[in-house]
Amino acid sequence: MKHKDIIANMTLEEKASLMSGKDFWTTQEIDRLGINSIFLADGPHGIRKQAEAADHLGLNESIPATCFPTAATVANSWNTDLGEKIGRYLGEEAVAQRVNVLLGPGINMKRDPLCGRNFEYFSEDPLHAGKLAAGYIKGIQSHGISACVKHFAANNQEERRMSIDTIVDERTLREIYLTAFEIAINEGKTKTVMSSYNMLNGAYTNENIHLMREILRDEWNFNGVVVTDWGGSNDRVAGLVAGNELEMPTTAGETNREIIEAIQSGKIEEDVLDECVDRLLDLIFTTEAVYRRPQPTEFDVTEHHQVAQEVAEESIVLLKNEGNVLPLNKGIKVATIGDFAKNPRYQGAGSSIVNPTILDNTLDCIEASGIVNIGYEPGFERYGKQNKKKIENACALAKEADVVLLYIGLDEATEAEGLDRQNMNLPANQIELLHALNKVNQNIVAILASGAAIEMPWIGEVKGLLHGYLSGQAGAKAILRVLTGEVNPSGKLAETYPIRYEDTPAYHHFPGKEVSVEYRESMYIGYRYYDSANVNVRFPFGFGLSYTSFEYSDIQVNKDGVTFNLSNSGKVAGMEIAQMYVACQSDAIFRPKKELKGFTKVFLQPGETKSITIPFDDKTFRYFNVKTNQWEIEEATYSIIIGASSVDLRLEDSIFIEGTNAALPYDKEMLPSYYSGQANNVSEAEFEALLGRKLPISTWDRTKPLGYNDTIAQCQYAKGGFARFAFRSIRFAHWFLRKIGKRELANLIMMSVYHMPFRGVARMTGGIINMPMLDGILMIVNGKFFKGLRHVLSERSKMQKVAKGTN
Incomplete structure (x- = not known):
């Protein structure tokens, strides 16, 4: 141990x-030993340090900070150096606000497009997400503070996130859901990891010995700190044994006493606690070192805003450009239509909400861009309400323009932490507006704002489609610079856009509604599924247009990697993202048709050619063998494919790779769906054959009394009449608030009440309600109203007496 003497x-x-x-x-301090309290702040795309009362839902305003584009946006840049640059600027602002641990980046896989927090995650591909995250971490930690990669692991839905049990086979867990974390830890050297709320194969993640000890500590040699997600601790002692150093937020000493009692009773050895204390002290001392010398308390707001703009410019994706409608010609008359032009949608909702230092909007920036704007109309109500008059006014303006710039997308209440989206559609009133505009002016360029994939059955009605994702506080100006050609778009999608939601691989098993969610599609998520099952998509993974063109030639493959030539064959300078996919030619082990194993972003002047090398690494040919319980290499010939997207494949060669001669892990006849790639509707029996065990029951047991890990939603079948009444009241409040247009408040009920497990009432109230009081609440829920009420009041009285005695 590093700090044995102090301990x-x-x-x-x-x-x-x-x-x-x-x-x-x-965190807690111990003055007599020189152990300071350290500050942890939300911050995947900007610092959220609250000046007022603290919360984890983004309710109270935070100290102004630069709102950079979200992770889902930056992922489209495919530029790891840009990720590191963002990290450096985030780290600088964190130090200015005296933050020790910045809670980000988030790197969970985009298993399903409806996950409400996809805007905060990078990709559907683990290599891509891991490489971008490693860049962020290096940048943040270059200032001496800590990044905190999250949410570890398999946290891929928001509904019931605090209690859902993720059922996933070991190979898929390793190859898809843990690889990004492995890269972030081994290459980014993150000092802190945040455990997720959910269970994983029957155990809460921060208590999961296989995940936290065997993989994180023993295999990856992680010696940093694991912190719970806020309110994410279930059994504090079990978490400590698994190596979870820090529980957040405070429980007013309640769980500390549980640790003390466990040691005093001999349930656990004090060495277990010492090991955790040692790692936490190291985080405290190393992140406090930067503050031993004076640090600036301000940063250059203008410079940071400019960097946010540059990041957005490189992350914008051009999806359609029929007849080269873009870039806009000088002097062309445009009508600017859409509420998002005036009130930009630039970030997600929840714990990552940033209070921006500056906020650009299109109407304030358009004149300086050189565009001749003949007027603005909102065209639609932001939160979906029908408004015929706004459509009529928009159409009247559109008739007078050469080109319509239509700003559309998803609103803040649709994409939010704690909730999953209900569908992949744009709001109906926006589509109605588009139909009406198309009848009076067919030269429509849509500018899309959303943090995740949407369906686009309307795409034939626009000539141009520019996707800004959630582009941060400087996104409006960045988009205008791409529209006018000052910037050549170079972003490419980091997720697939299916034609319809029913085509998605997890369609039949997302989200888990009661006890568990089954990952029956196994490793076939995103392009891995669409390619393998030959499913047509709207836009493939890795797709993005440019104002120039690129040619690939002269591929050469050797044991170290692939080399090829890349040329700019167009008339303007631009950046191209070259992607390396690997396909095993053996069918002895089921695999996706091909997998991304490397990428690079290259700037080229018109007519310029560069020789590009993408190296192989330890992850290029490996697979996880469930029989040997380790990474293996199958001896086979592998195709090395260079593409401009996952379907636009330009060059191909092959190489024979010697294997590790491990026993084959599967009986092919037992797993026909996985060997064919048609894995979007796998039977229970076949999934059990893959898992190697029976599936747990996925539905609630409505006959048992409700307990700590049951949710408020389950009060619908509680024995106590008061609990059932409370449930109906919550449901009514949610319905009523949505009906009157208070969607964000309605969402808050679902996030912070409806799907909350009962233990969360104690874990998230900072000691106002403790576990003995919760026992009384559960008595009320389970039909013993007066006994439960007496218990609550008695325990409340005891707690107040203890508090007075302490004071």
Whole structure:
């Protein structure tokens, strides 16, 4: 241990006190030993340090900070150096606000397009997500503070996220859902990892010995700190044994006492606690070192805003450009239509909400861009309400224009932490507006704002489609620069856009509604499924247009990697993202048709040619063998494919790779769907054959009393009449608030009440309600109203007496 001498001087109570927060955002300090409190702040795309009362839902405004484009946006840049640059600027602002741990980046896989938090994640591909995340981490930690990669692991739905059990086979877990974390930890050297809320194959992640000890600590040699997601601790002692150092937020000492009692009773050895204390002390001392010398408390707001603009410019994706409608010619008259032009949709909702230092909007920037704007009309109500008059006014303006710039997308209440989207559609009132505009002016360029994939049955009604994703506080100006050709678009999609939601691989098994969610599609997510099952898509993974053209030639493959020539064959300078896919020519082990194993982004002047090398690494040919329980290489010939997207394949060669001669892990006849790639509707029996065990029951047991890990939603069948009444009241409040247009407040009910497990009532209230009081609440829920009420009041009285005695 690094800090053995300090730990030897600590009492058991002092050591235990460090294992949970002092309050909502800070850790406990021990003054007599020089152990300071450190501050943890949300910050995947900007610092969210709250000046007022703390919360984890984005309710209270935070100190102004630069709102950079979200991870889903930056992912489209495919530029790891750009990720590192963002990280450096985030780190600088974190230090200015005296933050020790920045809670990001988020790197969960985009298993399904409806996951409500996809805007905060990079990709459907683990290599891509891991490489971008490693860049962010290096940049953030270059300032001496810590990044915190999250949410570890298999947290791919928001509904019931605090109690859902993710059922996934071991190979898929390793290859798809853990590889990005492995890259972030091994290459990014993150100092902190945040455990996710969910269970994984029957155990909460922060108590999961296989995940936290065997993989994270033993295989990856991670010696940093694991922090729970806020309120994400179930059994504090089990979490400690698994190596979870820090529980957040505070529980007012309740779980510290559980640790003390477990050691005093001999349930666990004190060495287990010492090991966790040592790692937490290392995080505290290393991140506090930067503050031993004076640090600026301000940063250059203008410079950081400019960087946010540059990031957005490189991340914007041009999806359609019929008749070269873009870039706009000088002097062309445009009508600017759409509420998002005036009130930009630039970030997601929830714990990542940033209070921007500056916020550009299109109407304020359009004149300086050189565009001749003849007027603006909102065209639609932002939150979906029908408004015929707004459509009529928009059409009247569109008739007078050469080109219509139509700003459309998803609103803030649709994409939010704690909730999954209900469908992949644009709001109906926006589509109605588009239909009406198309009848009066067919030269429509749509500018899309959303953090995730949407269906586009209307795409034939626009000539141009520019996707800005959620482009941060400077996104409006960045988009205008792409529209006018000042910037040549170079972004490419980091996720597939299916034609319809029914085509998606997890369609039949997303989200898990009661006890568990089954990942029956196995490793066939995103392009891995669409390619293998030959399903047509709207836009493939890795797709994006440019104002120039690129040619690929002269591929050469050797044991170290692939080399080829890349040329700019057009008339303007531009950047191309070359992607390396690998396909095994053996069918002895089921695999996706091909997988991304490398990529690079290259800037080229018109007529310029560069020789490009993409190296192989330890992940290029490996697969996880469930029989040997380790990574293996299948001896086979592998196709090395260079593409401009996952379907626009330009060059191909092959190489024979010697294997590790491991036994084949599967009986092919038992897994026909997986060997064919047709894995979007796998039977229970076949999934069990893949898992190697029976599936747990996925539905609630409505006959048992409700307990700590049951949710408020389950009060619908509670024995207690008061609980059932409370459930109906919550449902009514949600319906009523949506009906009157208060969608964000309605969402809050679902996020913070409806899907909350009962233990969350204690874990998230900072000690106002403790577990003994919760026992009384559960008595009420389970039909013992007066006994439960007496218990709550009695335990409340005891807690107040203890608090007075402490003071």
